[in-house]
Amino acid sequence: MADIIRVGIADMNTCRTPDMITTIGLGSCVGVVIYDGISGLAGLVHIMLPDSNKINNNANKLKFADTGIDLLLEKLISEGIKEYSLKAKIAGGAQMFNHILKSSIGNVGENNVIAVKNKLSELKIPIISEDVGLNFGRTIVFNPETCELAITRAGAERYII
Amino acid sequence: MFNADSNFNKRVIDTLTEMGNIGAGNAATSLSVMLKTKIMMSIPVVEMCDFEELERVVGSPESIVVGVFSTISEGFEAVIAFLLTVDDAELFVKLALGEDAGWNTEMGVSAISEISNIMIGSYVASLETLTGTKIRYSLPEVCVDIAGAILSVPYIEYSQVNDESLLISSELYVGDHKLDGHLIMISYENSYDLLLEKLGIGGTNG
Numbered sequence: 001m002a003d004i005i006r007v008g009i010a011d012m013n014t015c016r017t018p019d020m021i022t023t024i025g026l027g028s029c030v031g032v033v034i035y036d037g038i039s040g041l042a043g044l045v046h047i048m049l050p051d052s053n054k055i056n057n058n059a060n061k062l063k064f065a066d067t068g069i070d071l072l073l074e075k076l077i078s079e080g081i082k083e084y085s086l087k088a089k090i091a092g093g094a095q096m097f098n099h100i101l102k103s104s105i106g107n108v109g110e111n112n113v114i115a116v117k118n119k120l121s122e123l124k125i126p127i128i129s130e131d132v133g134l135n136f137g138r139t140i141v142f143n144p145e146t147c148e149l150a151i152t153r154a155g156a157e158r159y160i161i
Numbered sequence: 162m163f164n165a166d167s168n169f170n171k172r173v174i175d176t177l178t179e180m181g182n183i184g185a186g187n188a189a190t191s192l193s194v195m196l197k198t199k200i201m202m203s204i205p206v207v208e209m210c211d212f213e214e215l216e217r218v219v220g221s222p223e224s225i226v227v228g229v230f231s232t233i234s235e236g237f238e239a240v241i242a243f244l245l246t247v248d249d250a251e252l253f254v255k256l257a258l259g260e261d262a263g264w265n266t267e268m269g270v271s272a273i274s275e276i277s278n279i280m281i282g283s284y285v286a287s288l289e290t291l292t293g294t295k296i297r298y299s300l301p302e303v304c305v306d307i308a309g310a311i312l313s314v315p316y317i318e319y320s321q322v323n324d325e326s327l328l329i330s331s332e333l334y335v336g337d338h339k340l341d342g343h344l345i346m347i348s349y350e351n352s353y354d355l356l357l358e359k360l361g362i363g364g365t366n367g
Contacts, residue, residue: 009212009313010320025222025309028317048317055321063320096314097230097302108317137310139223154225154306 004141007031010063012045012072014079017145026092026138028109030116032069033089033142033149034125036082042144043081045072049108050115065115073123086125089149089161090116091140093132109133129161174207176362177329177353181205183291184284185331185344191283192276196256202344203332209325209350212316218330218343219244222309227264229277229301230311233285236296237356239348240315241284243277243301244308249342252335270303277301280344292359315347322349 002018009029015021017040023031026046035042045068049055052064061067077083093113113132120127131138131151139152152158185202193200208214216222227250229243245253250264250273257272264273278301289296304311319326329346332339 009309009316025216025307025313027306027310027313029313048313048320057321057323060324094310096304096306096311099232099299099302108314137307139307139309 007044007046009046010048010060010068012043012062012068012075014041014043014072014075015142015144016040016042020141020143022139022141024139026140027094027096028092028107028112030065030090030092030109030112030132031138031140032072032116032120033140034069034072034076034081035087035089035142035144035147036085037087037147038082038085039080040144041076041079041081042142043072043076044140044142045069047112047116050111065112065119069116069119069123086123087128087147088120088125089129089142089147090120090127091131091138091149091151091161094137095133095135096137098135131161172362173357176357176360177207178205180288180291180353180356181207181329181331181346183287187287188280188284188344189333191279195276195279196253198256199334199336201334203334205329205331207327207329209323210328211325212313212320215316215326215328215347216309216312218312218328218345219246219308219341222307222312224308225305226308226311227273227303227305228311229274229281229303230315231277231281231301232299233346234297234299236289236292236294237348237352237354239346239352240318241281241298241344241346242315243280243342243344245273245340245342249333249340252340256335265305274301274303277303284344288356292356294356294359312347319347319349322351325350327352 007023021044048063052058093109141150189202227245233239254269
């Protein structure tokens with residue numbers, strides 16, 4: 001029986017075929033999937049904020065793009081992912097409100113996407129596909145067997161990237 | 162819900178509960194007058210909660226909610242939100258417009274926005290009267306989406322201070338019918354220190 005492994009906010013996990021991995025309700029957060037397309041192993045981290053250096057409350061490294069992706073990669077390497085074939089798919093980074101809470105942290109969604117892209121580029125992991133920005137929440141499910149990332153959002157058909 | 166190492170004490174929780182009770186009571190009264198229907202709100206629950214608990218306030222994190230959000234920026238910092246299920250939203254639109262206009266229309270969204278504005282306004286006004294502090298809040302904004310996605314916005318804001326949010330949450334009754342919707346205030350642990358001091362409670366460190 002295939003399971004769907006759930007990843008919470010500021011959290012990560014890995015899965016192997018036939019299991020799939022999901023995170024629910026990405027708003028301005030970004031879901032980063034790293035996989036190799038060979039071993040059937042994949043990992044997902046649910047990033048909340050762009051930069052751990054700008055926040056005092058930074059004990060949970062999985063919250064941040066700069067540190068969370070490193071931790072996911074470490075875990076995947078320890079579980080035997082093929083490092084020469086790393087790929088990524090990303091989704092999220094929406095701006096849920098136009099006015100609310102914009103003053104103090106700006107557009108968190110956009111900043112999260114930029115930070116995630118910078119980090120993946122630094123690690124030389126290509127982004128195969130992405131569904132980011134705009135103003136709606138997303139629930140994502142990654143299937144390591146097909147390498148498809150399925151996206152569900154309010155009031156729309158499920159689609160694959 | 163409160164950790165043993167937290168500075169929160171029973172007096173603070175009791176005071177916040179009473180503040181929320183007065184705010185919710187006034188909001189319910191204004192709404193009753195506007196809609197000519199008996200609206201009641203429960204005595205609020207005050208708790209520190211992590212995101213898993215926060216996103217379940219209106220049921221499943223995957224459920225679609227109609228949320229009206231306003232930011233309080235002066236007096237204390239919080240997000241005040243009126244969260245409704247789609248069914249609740251439909252009911253309020255019917256009460257406000259006296260017809261099946263549908264919540265998901267321009268008229269429907271406008272009615273929900275106005276209902277929320279009145280509720281949030283009277284909630285805040287009663288806190289101002291109670292504490293003698295000027296409280297400023299933003300014009301409410303409507304967002305219809307997955308509960309987890311919209312509740313992550315205030316959580317992210319306040320997670321920069323604490324990993325847990327301070328939640329003051331009241332349930333709503335229309336007539337005898339209990340809604341799944343809630344009127345909630347989300348903030349961080351020390352956000353109410355100024356108001357508590359005004360009430361002679363001495364803040365969360367007192």
